[in-house]
Amino acid sequence: MTFREDGAAALEWAARYLERVGELPVLAQVEPGEVRSRLPAAPPESGEPFADVLRDLDEILLPGTTHWQSPRFFAYFANSASEPGILAELLAATLNSVAFIWRTSPASTELEAHMLDWTAQLLGLPSGWHGHIEDTASVSTIAALAAAREANGGHVVVCSEEAHSSVERAARLLGLETRKVPLDAEFRLDPTAVDLADAAALVATVGTTSTTAVDPVPLLADACEAADVWLHVDAAYAGSAWVCPELRWSQEGVERADSVVVNAHKWLFTPMDCSLLWTRKPEALRAAFSLVPEYLRTSDEAESLSDYGPALGRRFRSLKLWAVLRCYGREGLQVRIRETVRLAEQFESSVRDEPGWELCAPRRFSVVCFRRDGSDGENEAIVERVNRSGEAFLSQTRLNGRYVIRLAIGSERTTEDDVRRAWDALRAAAAG
Template identity: 50%
Template sequence: MSSRTTTAGLCIRSDTDSASVTEPVYPSREPARQCANRGDMRTCGRSSTAPSAAMHDMDIDEFRRAAHQTVDWMAAYLGSLGDRPVLPRVAPGALRGSLPPAPPESHEDFDAVLTDVDRLLIPASTHWQAPGFMAYFASTASGPGILGEMLAATLNANAMLWRTSPAATELEQVAVDWLRQLLGLPEGLFGLINDTASTSTLCALAAARQAQSDLRIREHGMTGRDLPRLRYYTSSEAHSSVEKAGIVLGFGQEGCRRIPVDNAFRMDVTALRAAIETDIAAGHRPVAVVATVGTTSSTSVDPVATIAAVCAQHRLWLHVDAAYAGSAALVPELRWVLDGAELADSVVVNPHKWLFTPVDCSVLWTRQPDVLRDAFSIVPEYLTSAQDADPAAPSFMDYGVALGRRFRALKLWMVMRHFGADGLAAALREHRAFAATLATRVDECEDFELMAPVPLSVVCLRAHPPGIDDESHLDALNARVLEAVNARGRFFLSHTRLRGRYVIRVAFGSLRATHEHMDGVWDELRAALLAETS
């Protein structure tokens, strides 16, 4: 049975045991009218009555009522997250099979639409906002961030040019500079906001390619020419988007050289030097290194300062992917995570990962904005303006792939104003403390073991009961333990592989998580192991 709360005329479920989704009721559909006078197109299809109100947008009073109703629903949803199973209990295709295959032909009341959100979409949703969401990088969209999204959607600004939205453009400049200061990055960096680090890293590597100006790749491309093979380097633990960017940019997967890691899963700089020298001897051209601050699997931090020295020696572009862990630098005692980033040509940090800003929000800084602009800028006549030459009026469309750009700065600005530096640092400290406490418990338990250092807020562990040493058996056992924890519903954990072994990841990052949730996930891991080995 599921408990239910009523708000604004809607039923908000706190739990559901249903494995299917109820079909909504849509207004009846009538066959399309045929034109009686096919010879006179002036009258064909015209109605004899005044246009329906449904042909128009909501009026202000209707919008106000619907907006209040929506906010009431949002508040009830957020308040119920602790009582919901984090993962939906539905089979693939259940939601789609419950929705009509064609759109409605006539107006539907907003009440009906919002009811279907609650009745259909919520039971089929994974609740990323739940305190028990500890998979991947657990992130929270905070209240001010959510409200910032609402305001940005209301303004509906396209921040491609200063002229198309002076406020969005200049607030983006302010927000990224505030964040730069919070993280201790140097003055003079040019920054902008993309959707995700996948895009930011793609843009950074495009700039690295553009920096090879003698090859004139922008003008002539990379095919059908006698060019050296371009190479860039990243660790074997780097995010998949680093390799994907090379596919898009024409480096190919062979162009992305994966460098081995040390015992702490950090890039081996000796191996990096050897790979660069081998490629140079083979006639290839190294162009960039991507260092990672907070790898996805284990949150390891590459030795950026040492890597920067290698890049300086070979005149390579250094990009620092600090999408997750870069945010930790706003905590004074964790500022070390960005040591050496001041030497990089570009740095990316995602506030939507660990700074409580709704997806999507990825900040890219560069020391070489002219090179980044040269990689992308194409300005047709209809996008020229009198402000083009004014350095105070940047056209952010010139620094990436997208022409249309959302007003992402608003939510980030509102988050920073709400929490302040002290509030953000306190939240990150708490998450790190949860991880450290769990790591200590794992280390002291003979049935579990840590599989990687725990520098930040993610714990990599596995069950390893005494007497079970077959690695295949241990992999299968840990997969079953993870599945059992997730099936109970209170928590959602993810896995990875480190040195080929199956590893359970516990990621703390939710503003709603408490010490009780840290205790709870440890209790459930032990209970699941006991059930598997009894």
């Protein structure tokens, strides 16, 4: 077999997978250890045909796959890898650029900077900010907090009780303390309870993981400016919504942040992984990360994006973002984001109108928080039954001490019928 023939077979596999993923059980129907038990204990001595790899992908790995590309994946933050993004991943692997300094990958370095400018325009962020790509929001936040520590020497990271765990993990890694601020009645950081003493940074969240609440960024920006504290905005999920003018209310005050993270792999139809980090203080990131040994020194007068984060070798991630932005355009992105929000609105109405069910938090974007009247155990059993059935996959959170079910819509492939099927499955599970 040649690269061309194997490649055609792989592409056919991908196309066929996307056609049928909606028919597969969303949550993998395997027990822990089952996938490994089907794999040979030792690697092959001599090479095998690529066709055998594709066969075992079907027979061994697919049954052990939880289908994030399923239109009825409603857990965590549902997302989708779009077709242009998938194809661009193939091309990025083909080029195999390792962009640690400009000359090792001028195209990757410059396209990355340019895509961050394009995305800033699409989302309505200030022009002139410095942007680069990290793998995940966890690493973007590590980069931002390292810069904050460099900038003002503080040793505390302030965030709300609903900030994502990646904030506390980044603080721990950097030897910083975390100070959690209580919430108001709508699960937002309560600005009256903020204490910025010894703080390096305050992390405000636009679109919290549990409920998609939006922290009061303008008030927090005032406090940070007065105390010379770095303001990092975690908009990993909701930042993509800013492509729609009607959702830009959630951006108020973000233009005053020192750094902002938005995950294109969450709600901007870009395959995992592609986390966008902008800052208006690039010199602080450079101070935190830049180190040039002799073997990396050149006479090129060009910036290297590895100076802005922990990794030296960097993948050509901007290629997939470029493909998505070009093939969808502003309009295509808006249509898709609006549809996920519309479907969430519809699901919210179904819950509101059905006796015996309760909405548990205001819906801001495409996530609905709700529960069935009854105990936490009963609600947990409902979710477990739906997930085990393979019909849909949902996850949960805890609000005011109570178990709450989350339905998150983020796939471009989700339709009204998919949402109705999830609702039917939940009601059937509740009926026992």
